[in-house]
Amino acid sequence: MLRCAWPALAGLLGFAALLVLVRAGWAPLARLDRGWVAALHRCALRHPVAAAATQTLADLGAPWVTRTLLGAAALRLWALGARTLALWAAGAAALAWAAAAAGPALAGRAGPHFDDQVALAAGASFPSGPALTAAVTCGALLALVWPRAERPLRAAAGTAAGLAVALVGWTGTALGTHWPSDVLAGWAAAVAVLAGTALAVELWRPGRLGRDARLLRRRAGPRVQRVLAAPLPAEPAAERDPGRP
Numbered sequence: 001m002l003r004c005a006w007p008a009l010a011g012l013l014g015f016a017a018l019l020v021l022v023r024a025g026w027a028p029l030a031r032l033d034r035g036w037v038a039a040l041h042r043c044a045l046r047h048p049v050a051a052a053a054t055q056t057l058a059d060l061g062a063p064w065v066t067r068t069l070l071g072a073a074a075l076r077l078w079a080l081g082a083r084t085l086a087l088w089a090a091g092a093a094a095l096a097w098a099a100a101a102a103g104p105a106l107a108g109r110a111g112p113h114f115d116d117q118v119a120l121a122a123g124a125s126f127p128s129g130p131a132l133t134a135a136v137t138c139g140a141l142l143a144l145v146w147p148r149a150e151r152p153l154r155a156a157a158g159t160a161a162g163l164a165v166a167l168v169g170w171t172g173t174a175l176g177t178h179w180p181s182d183v184l185a186g187w188a189a190a191v192a193v194l195a196g197t198a199l200a201v202e203l204w205r206p207g208r209l210g211r212d213a214r215l216l217r218r219r220a221g222p223r224v225q226r227v228l229a230a231p232l233p234a235e236p237a238a239e240r241d242p243g244r245p
Contacts, residue, residue: 004195004196004198004199004202005195005199006195007191007192007194007195008191008192008195008196008198008199010191011188011189011190011191011192011193011194011195011196012188012192012196014184014185014188014191014192015127015185015188015189015192018127018181018184018185018188019106019107019126019185021181022107022109022126022181022185023107023108029181032180032181033179033180033181036173036179036180037112037173037176037179037180040173040174040176041112041114041118041176043174044118044174044175044176045116045118051118051174051175054171054174054175055119055171055175057167057168057171058119058130058168058171058172058175058177061130061134061164061167061168061171062130063097063100063129063130063133063134066130066133066134066136066137066138066168067093067096067097067133067137069137069141070089070090070092070093070136070137070140070141071090071093073089073140073141073144074086074087074089074090074093077089077144077212077216080215080216080219081212081215082212082213082215082216083212084201084205084208084209084211084212085144085209085212085213085216087201088140088197088198088201088209089140089144091197091200091201092136092140092193092194092197093136093137093140095193095196095197096132096133096136096189096190096193097133099127099132099189099193100127100129100132100133100186100189103124103126103127103132103185103189104124104125104126105124106126107124107126107127108124109124109125109126109179109182110124110125111124111125111176111177111178111179111182112125112176112177112178112179114176117176118175118176119175119176119177120177125177125178125179125182126179126181126182126185127182127183127185127186127188127189128169128172128178128182128183128185128186129186130168130169130171130172130178130186131165131168131169131172131178131182131183131186131187131190132186132187132189132190132193133190134164134165134168134169135165135168135169135186135187135190135191136190136193136194138161138162138164138165139161139165139190139191139194140194141161142157142158142161143194144216145157147213147214147216147217148213148216148217165187169183169186169187170183
């Protein structure tokens with residue numbers, strides 16, 4: 001249970017610290033935000049093809065896309081009988097949506113604005129909704145894959161999840177729709193959401209998350225063994241029983 005409590009507390013404290021600094025207008029953070037976004041904006045104007053590719057990545061990592069992925073995973077878990085894991089995934093998705101909706105009201109912070117804007121984003125920008133939702137989705141999917149995978153697949157899945165989260169966060173600053181601190185706040189909130197929902201489920205149904213993970217691993221084991229099993233060698237014609245068809 002402590003494995004969930006400490007990350008949840010760390011994510012919550014990180015988000016709260018960024019919120020306080022943003023509301024206070026802390027000068028070093030404001031300079032970092034403005035300098036980072038201004039440099040990326042100039043780069044986007046000089047390289048329109050790269051900016052268009054970045055917009056495509058942003059569309060692929062849009063919150064509705066990542067929420068759909070996590071919702072589909074929750075439905076699949078429910079169908080497999082891992083219903084506590086399914087409820088955890090659905091709860092994490094719902095809480096991420098609520099945090100992304102409530103955060104702007106807490107900070108009241110507008111996103112970057114330029115006369116020659118590369119991309120437009122409506123509403124307040126803190127925390128970054130795409131960064132928050134992508135981190136929750138990738139983190140949840142990685143947690144679901146981890147107990148069922150061997151070490152090479154774990155490394156590949158962890159790398160893919162990290163790259164996806166980083167790319168979605170980067171697109172917001174590269175397109176000038178979010179400040180870097182918005183993205184950091186989204187990631188901190190995602191850690192709090194994932195660990196906090198896991199802690200809540202453990203308090204509600206102790207041991208059920210681990211039981212569901214073991215259930216999925218047992219179900220995946222025979223399937224993997226069938227895929228990896230070597231085919232039986234063909235029986236030579238000379239040794240075949242003549243009475244057998």
